[in-house]
Amino acid sequence: MDRDLHQQSGKTRLTGRSSALRALTLSLCLTTLATPVLSQAILEGERFHPASASNGMVATSHTLATEVALDVLKNGGNAVDAAVTAGFALAVTQPRSGNIGGGGFMLISKGDGSEPEAIDYREKAPSGATETMYQDASGEVVKDRSRFTHLAAGVPGTVAGLALALERHGTLPLKEALAPAIKLAKDGFVVPQRFSEGLEQARERLQRWPATQATFYKEDGSAWQAGERFRQPELAATLQRIADEGVKGFYEGETARLIVEEMERHGGLITSKDLENYQPVIRTPVHGNYRGYDIYSMSPPSSGGTHIVQILNILEGFPITKLGHNSADTIHYMAEAMKLAYADRSEYLGDTDYVDVPLMGLTSKSYATELRQGIKPDKARPASDVRPGQPASYESPETTHFSVVDKWGNAVSNTYTINFSYGSGITVEGAGFLLNNEMDDFSAKPGVPNAYGLIGGAANKVEPGKRMLSSMSPTIVRKDDRNFLVTGSPGGSRIITTTLQVIMNVIDHGMNIQTAVNAPRIHHQWLPDEIRIEQGISTDTVNLLESRGHKVVTNSAMGAIQSIMIGEDGTLYGGADPRRSTSSAMGY
Numbered sequence: 001m002d003r004d005l006h007q008q009s010g011k012t013r014l015t016g017r018s019s020a021l022r023a024l025t026l027s028l029c030l031t032t033l034a035t036p037v038l039s040q041a042i043l044e045g046e047r048f049h050p051a052s053a054s055n056g057m058v059a060t061s062h063t064l065a066t067e068v069a070l071d072v073l074k075n076g077g078n079a080v081d082a083a084v085t086a087g088f089a090l091a092v093t094q095p096r097s098g099n100i101g102g103g104g105f106m107l108i109s110k111g112d113g114s115e116p117e118a119i120d121y122r123e124k125a126p127s128g129a130t131e132t133m134y135q136d137a138s139g140e141v142v143k144d145r146s147r148f149t150h151l152a153a154g155v156p157g158t159v160a161g162l163a164l165a166l167e168r169h170g171t172l173p174l175k176e177a178l179a180p181a182i183k184l185a186k187d188g189f190v191v192p193q194r195f196s197e198g199l200e201q202a203r204e205r206l207q208r209w210p211a212t213q214a215t216f217y218k219e220d221g222s223a224w225q226a227g228e229r230f231r232q233p234e235l236a237a238t239l240q241r242i243a244d245e246g247v248k249g250f251y252e253g254e255t256a257r258l259i260v261e262e263m264e265r266h267g268g269l270i271t272s273k274d275l276e277n278y279q280p281v282i283r284t285p286v287h288g289n290y291r292g293y294d295i296y297s298m299s300p301p302s303s304g305g306t307h308i309v310q311i312l313n314i315l316e317g318f319p320i321t322k323l324g325h326n327s328a329d330t331i332h333y334m335a336e337a338m339k340l341a342y343a344d345r346s347e348y349l350g351d352t353d354y355v356d357v358p359l360m361g362l363t364s365k366s367y368a369t370e371l372r373q374g375i376k377p378d379k380a381r382p383a384s385d386v387r388p389g390q391p392a393s394y395e396s397p398e399t400t401h402f403s404v405v406d407k408w409g410n411a412v413s414n415t416y417t418i419n420f421s422y423g424s425g426i427t428v429e430g431a432g433f434l435l436n437n438e439m440d441d442f443s444a445k446p447g448v449p450n451a452y453g454l455i456g457g458a459a460n461k462v463e464p465g466k467r468m469l470s471s472m473s474p475t476i477v478r479k480d481d482r483n484f485l486v487t488g489s490p491g492g493s494r495i496i497t498t499t500l501q502v503i504m505n506v507i508d509h510g511m512n513i514q515t516a517v518n519a520p521r522i523h524h525q526w527l528p529d530e531i532r533i534e535q536g537i538s539t540d541t542v543n544l545l546e547s548r549g550h551k552v553v554t555n556s557a558m559g560a561i562q563s564i565m566i567g568e569d570g571t572l573y574g575g576a577d578p579r580r581s582t583s584s585a586m587g588y
């Protein structure tokens, strides 16, 4: 089925090798933004200032990835060229979430106003996977099995997904998009503090695996320190094989052999056939409308777009601007709407190649109106009273995010992951990259929460070849058919609510993109029945929420959203999330 979808989809790749020709081809094919004029209006009087530029903007969670992607734009490449280059670079500079051993989703919205497209390169369950593979003989879930063993790994999709994006919409040969990553892996890079701290924190989990220890720690077992140069020769060789042989250089040949041997040594399930058969899929993004803005976000097998649109639809009926940013009233309505959406998620969402998902119903205005009527202004509804709703009938028909906009107004929003920080913690011996533990995003047993506390049902049970449900929400907001906001975040179950709040901060509260990104966040996911808040929500507000019956807990930072906003005059504003010290937004 995947293959069919892939083949049915028409190629819209833009070709042309020289930058001059490339620029000419693109400018003929794509609508040019209005002549960019740097506008200061949005910056004046603001506490936080976004990066601003006229010709291109990149926001990623690692400065080195931002830099190499920006170079691609400066040399005449388009947003997809830059995004794919960033994706491979992050696999080197940020191994805790950047990856070639995982999967993700890319949303592409051209500057010509044509319908946005989504590339689904989510991992798939190996062909040998079974519904009860994470349960013991008595039917109890064995949590570590789906998180920290070779059975935790889904068939990786990143290499195929990034290559497909380039083939359909890029102008760079794959080899050129890989070149900066190969250089960073071979020559090494100076590690930032965050890199060193991450390895220290995950030491116990990672050093269980000799190949992980040898790849990411020094010979004496200590972590690389800030300021030291870290090289990854095996990863460089793995990336070089992709550069030399294309996608086959990962899914067949030497790298595939190393993955399969790794599986066979440790009781994993991924076979050479699973790798050979992996195909990314072109999907139609979920589309909603919020206060006159068009919201495009990721469709299943991610739940992200569906529930962002559902929550926005519910909130559209409340005067959020008047109630104020992070006031008790606003947070109350947001939490009540989030509860309803996450309850529906637990029941209805799964891989649409395997199960029917009532997408139109869940994202319809009429269903939102019905749900809104159950929300009381002065009282929290206990989670135990909230059940999945009845949307209209079925129709057949630690993650990282980066956003790129080029001078033609083309926008890319990409979120990819290996699930936890460092995924399963297992490095493919000889290949130098970490394997995902994405199988934990399946429902190991109906009603038993996954690592993010998310409950799933039959729609998300393990099946061979199926994609596990995700919350990743690469999102592009348009106004009058013009790209306006490009955004998305890591954060597990909190991805949906993080992305939602940046959209609301911009649309409802008129914030510039940096202020919208920095603002304190809240989260509710139905179960556990609590509002999580970041530092920065006042005690008065918390007291008011508690008086309505909410349980409020302070959480550590939520998400790391990397966003770009396009001003009416075409100026690009980049908002990198300070919650990750290596985040950066740069333009030219």
Ligand code: GLY
Residues within 6 Å of the ligand: 399, 417, 418, 419, 420, 438, 441, 469, 470, 471, 472, 492, 493
């Ligand atoms: N692994 C987190 C997600 O895909 O939602």
